[in-house]
Amino acid sequence: MSTLKVPTMAEMFASGETPDILFWVGCSGSFDDRAKKITKAVVKILNHCNVKFAVLGTEENCTGDPAKRAGNEFTFQMQAMMNIQVLNGYEVKKIVTACPHCFNTLKNEYPELGGNYEVIHHTQLIQDLINTGKLALKGGGTFKGKKITFHDPCYLGRANDVYDAPRELIEKLDAELIEMKRCKTNGLCCGAGGAQMFKEAEKGNKEVNIERTEDALQTQPEVIATGCPFCNTMMTDGVKHFEKENEIKVLDVAELIANAAEL
């Protein structure tokens, strides 16, 4: 039995309550076994800090991001309009999500279709919880002094200029943040964006995630941190390709923080 408290929007609404923030879990966070762990880490943090949040649960639908990137604007807009009806029905004002693709779509592409929300990435929310004293880290936990490199998700970094929040969190762990040669605006994609996650790559001489994992390995990290479930998959596969999975962990920033706060 899980000890997580995960109220749904429908439950809250029925009891006449309004959450402060909606946690948009996303398809990956809901269905992918690895990404579910990230989702739970986020919920642990939200529960610990007594954040009044809710999820849409079965009322949540794909944002339509992969459809839009694949060129199917019809499917995208159908998804968007349905989601906006649900979100506006619950009078949602603020959304947090652990997926940069959902983050980008909700934040940038929903407003023109009638969905106006304040949308933040989970690293920004956690940063805020720490800065306002709601979340205390117990001296960095198991990651103290460890070498951690951060892989910038394209849809968080270049697409939305969020570079600092995840890095500040890693520094809060008392860990040694080592940048890859290609980082921040210059960061290399993991290979999953633009609907590539769902198809074989075109013919080339290398997989993009292998190229990116090589960048990460050059920093000789103990942890490769990221803030996107798709990047996580790609980097995990890359680390396995080099048979380094016993030495190097690929973790989401939320997992690092939940661990350091002993949640």
Next chain:
Amino acid sequence: MVSIVIFALLLTAGTGFFVFNAMKIRSNILLGRDLDRSDRSSERWKTMILVALGQKKMFSRPLPALLHLLIYVAFVITQIELIEIVADGLTGGHRTFRESLGGFYTFMISFIEILSLGALIATFIFLSRRNLLKLPRLNMAELKGWPMKDANLILIMEIVLVTCIFTMNGADEVLLSAETGEPLSYGFLISSILGPSMFGGIDAHTLHLLEQIGWWGHILMVFAFLNYLPYSKHLHILLAFPNTYYSNLNQKGKFSNMESVTAEVTLMLDPNADPYAAPAEPTGEPQRFGAKDVTDLTWKNLLDAYSCTECGRCTSSCPANITGKKLSPRKIMMDTRDRLVEVGDNIRKNGKDYQDGKSLLGDYISEEEVWACTSCNACVQECPVNIDPLSIIVDLRRYLVMEESKMPTELTGMLTNIENNGAPWQFSPNDRLNWANED
């Protein structure tokens, strides 16, 4: 007098032909679809000043940025000297502004000389990076043939131009003392040394000739360069300014919203819509979804194509290209421009509705290239003049998917899953919250 007439004719023909070609380019760009970029003008000016005038984005690669800056500043400042050349040419005078400007004139010419020397050095380094060091991004497949020749020709023209400036000033310096018989000098910082050491002891007649060769050579190169521009990749020296002014100012992750689709989707989701109602009268010409040819792209995409100077920063940062895929964002821009020139010429020759049976997608850009993109925005980030190859790639995908239903089979499955299950994978929507109760 003859020389004044020749100069006036050259000036008229040189600028006239350039204006004629510039109008052609303008009409080609306007073949693109409408896009409103008339908003946020103060932000646009700021972007243009930082990115085009200040070359902010060049400096992510400091060495080429510095070399490029040398040529750029020399080019801009030398235009001041051009004012005098035109004045001299039209009046038959010689160094028209020297007397009235006095010491400032000497300073300006000396300043121009220093910049010209810097530009000359930079040009040689650029030539060797391209031809001797063979930098990967300057030697890729899409540059074979004309683009490579084009790039070298521009650099050679630069060398000829600077040589002319120094021949003119150097010969003039020696002439001054040769004609007066006294050791006089204009005091031009470089040619007062270079002149005597190269042309010292030469008779006055030959020196006059050398000075004239330098003068005419300079102005002829300027006219040649001006009229070469519309045929070369080098238009960025002018178009960088409008192109950065009309930049996309939204977050890079925001893809354009297709309003034609919004209208249909809204209707589909409207419970009060009458399914048997007669369709609304179509307004305007029906547009295809996405882009098959250059005329389906926006005018900004087309301006982007003309602004590209083929530096390849986009391609060298493209994850698909780095890992050996066919996609090269630079090639997307080059193909768009080449096709646009072809379409524009066809229209001027054969009328507005002429079809040559070719299209950007298929004849220039292959589907394989279009599908290799990860939409990571690295190309957009890297471009020193804010070109957006990604928006062209996305519009080509939109055409393939929405008009022809052509896409990699796995994507068909993904899209079906989204439509049926609300997720890109085949999971039941009812299981979406199961994670909350799993250990």
